Amino acid sequence: xxxxxxxxxxxxxxxxxxxxxxxxxxxxxxxxxxxxxxxxxxxxxxxxxxxxxxxxxxxxxxxxxxxxxxxxxxxxxxxxxxxxxxxxxxxxxxxxxxxxxxxxxxxxxxxxxxxxxxxxxxxxxxxxxxxxxxxxxxxxxxxxxxxxxxxxxxxxxxxxxxxxxxxxxxxxxxxxxxxxxxxxxxxxxxxxxxxxxxxxxxxxxxxxxxxxxxxxxxxxxxxxxxxxxxxxxxxxxxxxxxxxxxxxxxxxxxxxxxxxxxxxx
Amino acid sequence: xxxxxxxxxxxxxxxxxxxxxxxxxxxxxxxxxxxxxxxxxxxxxxxxxxxxxxxxxxxxxxxxxxxxxxxxxxxxxxxxxxxxxxxxxxxxxxxxxxxxxxxxxxxxxxxxxxxxxxxxxxxxxxxxxxxxxxxxxxxxxxxxxxxxxxxxxxxxxxxxxxxxxxxxxxxxxxxxxxxxxxxxxxxxxxxxxxxxxxxxxxxxxxxxxxxxxxxxxxxxxxxxxxxxxxxxxxxxxxxxxxxxxxxxxxxxxxxxxxxxxxxxxxxxxxxxxxxxxxxxxxxxxxxxxxxxxxxxxx
Numbered sequence: 001x002x003x004x005x006x007x008x009x010x011x012x013x014x015x016x017x018x019x020x021x022x023x024x025x026x027x028x029x030x031x032x033x034x035x036x037x038x039x040x041x042x043x044x045x046x047x048x049x050x051x052x053x054x055x056x057x058x059x060x061x062x063x064x065x066x067x068x069x070x071x072x073x074x075x076x077x078x079x080x081x082x083x084x085x086x087x088x089x090x091x092x093x094x095x096x097x098x099x100x101x102x103x104x105x106x107x108x109x110x111x112x113x114x115x116x117x118x119x120x121x122x123x124x125x126x127x128x129x130x131x132x133x134x135x136x137x138x139x140x141x142x143x144x145x146x147x148x149x150x151x152x153x154x155x156x157x158x159x160x161x162x163x164x165x166x167x168x169x170x171x172x173x174x175x176x177x178x179x180x181x182x183x184x185x186x187x188x189x190x191x192x193x194x195x196x197x198x199x200x201x202x203x204x205x206x207x208x209x210x211x212x213x214x215x216x217x218x219x220x221x222x223x224x225x226x227x228x229x230x231x232x233x234x235x236x237x238x239x240x241x242x243x244x245x246x247x248x249x250x251x252x253x254x255x256x257x258x259x260x261x262x263x264x265x
Numbered sequence: 266x267x268x269x270x271x272x273x274x275x276x277x278x279x280x281x282x283x284x285x286x287x288x289x290x291x292x293x294x295x296x297x298x299x300x301x302x303x304x305x306x307x308x309x310x311x312x313x314x315x316x317x318x319x320x321x322x323x324x325x326x327x328x329x330x331x332x333x334x335x336x337x338x339x340x341x342x343x344x345x346x347x348x349x350x351x352x353x354x355x356x357x358x359x360x361x362x363x364x365x366x367x368x369x370x371x372x373x374x375x376x377x378x379x380x381x382x383x384x385x386x387x388x389x390x391x392x393x394x395x396x397x398x399x400x401x402x403x404x405x406x407x408x409x410x411x412x413x414x415x416x417x418x419x420x421x422x423x424x425x426x427x428x429x430x431x432x433x434x435x436x437x438x439x440x441x442x443x444x445x446x447x448x449x450x451x452x453x454x455x456x457x458x459x460x461x462x463x464x465x466x467x468x469x470x471x472x473x474x475x476x477x478x479x480x481x482x483x484x485x486x487x488x489x490x491x492x493x494x495x496x497x498x499x500x501x502x503x504x505x506x507x508x509x510x511x512x513x514x515x516x517x518x519x520x521x522x523x524x525x526x527x528x529x530x531x532x533x534x535x536x537x538x539x540x541x542x543x544x545x546x547x548x549x550x551x552x553x554x555x556x557x558x559x560x561x562x563x
Contacts, residue, residue, distance in 0.1 A: 124416075135426075
């Protein structure tokens, strides 16, 4: 059993091969290749317009690539090209084995229905049909993301920004996905709330062995969460490596500029 | 006099063919909403333009038509639609559920069980059961196509979380033939069990939203629920004040401004049939009828 797990962890979960995307003459993403292993946290950093978000959408199958492909190892152990999945399979993958945390919680949550139903929706979508069990699981997850159980029947529009973001995380993790995409999850939050959220994400990732692809322009977030960093500029990956290696000893002039632009604490 | 001003049953033959094609498709895919080119009818949207078009498309000269509105044969909506077809198609009309071959209804299913030679036509205001949870039409269509109905349970979950029980009392979502989730139009959930395995053909027409859907005879119709909160039909806990029926759907009628009220069958044909058969409740309809007659004559 242990050997089996070790074997499984040896194979990449998600592989991107020379991914490209162009909008007319503008190339938003050029020849991006990498492999992501189970339990690994990969940060994609770069300035606005460097192609980070486009890359995230390509990886999560929300956008069709102009060139190259993405393959994913499904729960049954078979690695498949995302472009060959039917729409039903892709949507099923999206609400079971994947999570997607948006920068703006309003995009990832149903703002008008209660927090409990927000967390329970994925469970009901995969056929859970017992109110008591759905509610228990939802309250369990609200506790894990440090939301007061007394607020379970309140709609997220009555929540603060930080609570909304934590609720969004709970909603995504309830089906125990293996891979979570995060698009600037701390954007728009104040510094103390950011710190709490990062702390929470870090402990959940370690606890659940999640693989995460996180897009951020904040190098501090990358340093805190990720094992590996990919630096993007003009649609290309210009530098990649272990987080401390890239951030403490940057090779490329652009990365050096990026790192040196952080104010010293 | 001379040449009739209208084609039989108001609509022209090409329009009727178009509607019939939509109906056939709807019957072939139970519960699926078929788009159709809804026409302007000589009545406002919300008065049953969808139901009227379906009725016009299937009506034949031999048919006997019954029209009910909230169970009643004698409200404005029911009378005007009945007169409309009496005038434009010259078909026989009736108020007796048993005798009708085509029944157009708004918000009720008759209490008398339907038989195999009947067609029940519902007027539908909003055909999309997922509408208030997912406003995008492109998205709801995709959800139907992929049978992703988790969202429907989110609505029921919200009901239980807020009220302690499933508080949806009308337009209660059903699953037809174990495939499509369907809005049964705003009928009370009391009527939901009547749709299951019904010998009559059930057609649904939404004029403004331009959709037709159907439940073929003897089709399984299941009301959605949770294992620990099963579906329960709702009825006021009282007998009918006029015919003492214990198992019919009741209307609550306010009789004065001192809190007086009475419960009577919403299905007037069923109630009158029972009274004629000798069943009497705590109140009698006779004095009201006499007063109405006095007013008419005096």
